[in-house]
Amino acid sequence: MNSLERMQLSLSGLSVGDALGQRFFGVGEQLNERIQQRQVPPRLWRYTDDTEMALSIVETLWRYGRIEPDVLAQSFAERYNPSRGYGAGAQRLLIKLQWGADWRVEASQMFGGSGSYGNGAAMRVAPLGAYFADNLAGVRENAMLSAQPTHAHPEGIAGAVAVAVAAALAFQVGEGECMQPVQFLELVAENVPESETRSGIKQAAAIYTTSPSVVARQLGSGYKISAQDTIPFALWCAAHHLQDYQEAFWATLSGLGDMDTNCAIVGGIVALSARQRGIPTDWIESREPFPDDFLRILTDESH
Template sequence: MNSDSALNRAQIALEGLSVGDALGGFFEFAHTKVPARVHLRQVPQSPWHWTDDSQMAASVFSVLRQTATIDQDLLAQSFALHYERSRGYGPATRAILGRIQRGKNWREEALSLHQGQGSFGNGGAMRVAPIGAFWAADLSSVVQQAAASAEITHAHPEAIAGAIAVAIAAALAWQARQTTLPSPNRFLQLIQPWVPASQVAEGLVMAIQLDSTMPIATVATHLGNGSKISAQDTVPFALWCAAQRLSNFEQAIWLTLEGLGDCDTTCAIVGGIVASYVGLEGIPSAWRAAREPLPAWAFAEELAKPIG
């Protein structure tokens, strides 16, 4: 794969995101055997099925492929068209996508949650890494496009801040390929100026202050691990994990899994960011083979322009 073009960069981020998502799904919200399996680095048998994280990220990639921008109406249409309940969507997203399928306006539906503020869940952040990779050379566009992608289902300022932070991280990871690998703290510091004032931003400040030698359970105590399914409880932790192991995909995912919690989403975020640094060749080939194939429609489908 030619990694120089914007679309190929986005596809590599999608690959990393989906591998992290599919592996993380086996460890999500740990039962008693999971910590031991993570400690022993025991991967499950294939196939590894990806979740709504990858399904929605595939829609992001599909729209980028067709339009080279985040056309919000097309993206809303794709989210609704490819909604599969079995992929593990959250209840708020299920409700919004169901109403979009019935012809409702996504703008009204996204703002109908939480007394008109919109959802602050982690769904906008989990699917956004391909956007950061696509616009890796233009961080202002990363911010704009990431926000636009989140608004469709997660319109709350915290969710938008989380999406921006992850997208910027993916863009900076790609930029770092051309320079010197930044230290973990420096990588997080580079993200910080782009994140709007929010609890997500405050969590990022805390993440910068945490030492790299700190036990991951302690890190999760300070930053969260996605257990609350909110952007502010998910993104700072995932960014900290990605920063610690930016040059090693496998180590980054295992470190994230050690934090337990919403593992499919935290690993999807970390996988998309780290893949943007290590490239396709840096994702373990056995892991890519174990993950179920990405949906063919993401690479072939042409969506009709929504009416109205």
């Protein structure tokens, strides 16, 4: 499997998790029952900003072979569509970038000058880990670069690194490497900068319950929309369900919280390891198609 194939597989897992996870918001009291009974909603499943921004990651990597932050920032701005459910901070930033503002200035000035520590840089990055799956140093470097146009806070950057590294390790599992959940999480943590996010991943490695809802209560599941409140739980779900995409999805969903983003993160990782028990074909067909301009980029051999 070459770098483009790996990246496309991860993008499919991410986008399906995102689009299907999104369909469970607003269900109310019936939510837990629908999850327990694994009620898949009717098509068409529309993806969110998680996938929209992941398309920019994939496009940039395919065209340049690495993350060029200026190019990526421009792509984020060009693909910005407010109907995709962007957070308020991201909306303000991307509108400014559309007006020609410098991402270096704007990203660093967000949230009173601390920068964003949201989960946005992590939700879109799994295909990057797939692209550099045989080069962890490249994974870390490019994950950091991919976060910078929108997330200047160390936690936001750490979240991106964690998910990208997890995706790279998942690909190795898909290639036949045996990796237990604790080992998987510890290896991810070793490659993440010192941060609350890294501490949360270490905490996740020490949890031995098999109940995602219990783990979600211990680690957080994205209600705060922060990297440190999202990534440890998402990686726990991925680590404990590396061999089965559907099981990973339902486990992640049962943690509630930021469901589309949690499922996008886990889906982008587990698609790389599950292989034979990967994304159901009917789920892929139920997700709205990617835009034609994006598909043309991936078929352009002159990149």
